[in-house]
Every structure is written in C-alpha cells, then in structure tokens.
Amino acid sequence: MIAITGASGNLGKTTISFLLKKTDPSNIVAVVRDAAKIRDYADSGIQVRVADYKDPASLRKAFSQVSKVLQISTASYGEQAKREESNVVEAAKDAGVQYIVYTSTLHPGNDAHFLAARTCMNTENAIKASGMQYTIFRNSMYFETIPLFIGGALENGQVYYPGGNGKVSFAYRPDIAEALSNVLAGEDHQNAVYNITGSGAYSFGDIAGLMRSEKGMDASYTDIPNEAYREELVKYEVPSHEIDFYVSMADSIKAGEFAHVDDTLEKLLQRKPFPIQEYIKSI
C-alpha cells in the first residue's frame, strides 16, 4: 500500500487524484490530521488514517502494512519542524516501510538563507541514514505562491517585494503532484534526488513583465528593503517567527537559491510543464 501524508493539503490531495488513475483505490492510504478535511474522497475507496507528525505512535499505526510513503513536508517552523519530519521518517522505518518519497526544497542546506531549507536538509539526511529506499523531490516554489508574493499587485499592478533581481524557477503544483504520482506508481526512481522546477526562472521584475504581456496590466516591480517588508507584515499581525520565515524566503530568492532550472519535471511528466504565461493569465 502507498500512504500519502499531508493528504488533506493541496499537494497531497492532488497527488491522490492522479494516483487514483494509476492504481486501485484500496492501495491508497490518506494520512491526515483531521478526517473531515478529506471527506470529498469518502466514496473513492481509499483508506483514511488519522495521524499527527507530532505523535510518533499515531504515525506508526498509520503506516501499518504500508510499503511506500509520500512524506509531505510540514507546515511547522524551526526545531519543531525538524522534530515532526524526523518523527515521520522514524515511524516509517519502525513500521517496515521500504520506500519513502519526500518533498524537499530546491536548495536544502544548513547554511541556506531559507529557514525551511535547514529542516529539509535534516530530513533528507535522516531518510538517507534510515536505510529505506528514497526519492527526494527538491521542489522550487509553486506558481500558486505568486499571488501571495505580489499581493495587491493583481489589482493595482504594483509589485512590492524584497526579492532584488533574484529569479525563481516556479513550477505548477498540479504538475508536481502528477510527477509524484508517476514516481509512486513507478519502479525506477530508487535513491534519486530530483530538482523539480518549471521550464524557466523569473525575477519579480519578470513577473511584472508577464502581467503586462499576459494580462495587459500597467505593472511594475519595486525592490523594497527587508525592513519595509517586515513593517508591512507586522501591520498584518503576522507572528514574528513567521515574519523571520518570510524574510528568509526573500533573502533566499535574492541570493539565487531558487534560480536553478531543470528538465526533470518535464521528463517525469513526459510532456512540457504547464507554462507560467498561462498561469499568470488565469489569476
């Protein structure tokens, strides 16, 4: 059986939709914190098991009779995130799981600007040390984060973000889900580390350019200082540890940690990934 953690989230749910086209529903186990969040799959024939990354015993139970796990990275921060993700790896190993697919980030590392990249490095190392077979998806940013980055620019065309001229190789989240389903249903991806990116890399100046060319908007980009960004997030009462996280993301982009472009996603999909121009048109 194949278990998908984070199955109530966007990537997990979409991966299950693709997997349902490739394998019998009785082979699929959706692991969720809250079963109500996956009610739309109630009649699909998949199993739903409740577990929390914070609770190793619940994870071990959820992975019973499971041979493959898709481990979707946590939404927690810092040391808590590292603990939660290590819990998933240890529980999978204890439960006899043979193969784990993990959603990492494009540039993991203990010295990376992006704070989540440190969690991902820790988890990748734990997976490799576990003796289980693995496939690591080092995902770039989703297209779907663009509206979050540019905020009010969809109305007024003014993109304010501390991204410098850093480029991001944005990828379409459903494409990543489809590629994950191909790997989970396939055989030939053991102990591979894949850089998962779109077909090009775009700075926020380029995103403003796409808003002009694809949406006919009078759009422009202003690179703002980190302090101005922090002040804006404080105004929206974002907790300080989340502000540190978002600023680390901007620093990471500025430093080029999301700029790498790779054709692995295209190879896994056996077609061109969804173009960013179409996505920008649609938002």
Ligand SMILES: NC(=O)c1ccc[n+]([C@@H]2O[C@H](COP(=O)([O-])OP(=O)(O)OC[C@H]3O[C@@H](n4cnc5c(N)ncnc54)[C@H](OP(=O)(O)O)[C@@H]3O)[C@@H](O)[C@H]2O)c1
């Ligand atoms: N590459 C990118 O641009 C990007 C952007 C955002 C996030 N991410 C990362 O990629 C992951 C998947 O993306 P997504 O779009 O699917 O995110 P999402 O929609 O926020 O889904 C996150 C999933 O993780 C589950 N989860 C979080 N903490 C958990 C815990 N303690 N125990 C069990 N489950 C837990 C959530 O469960 P609930 O439904 O119960 O909350 C949800 O199912 C995210 O969790 C995050 O680590 C990547």
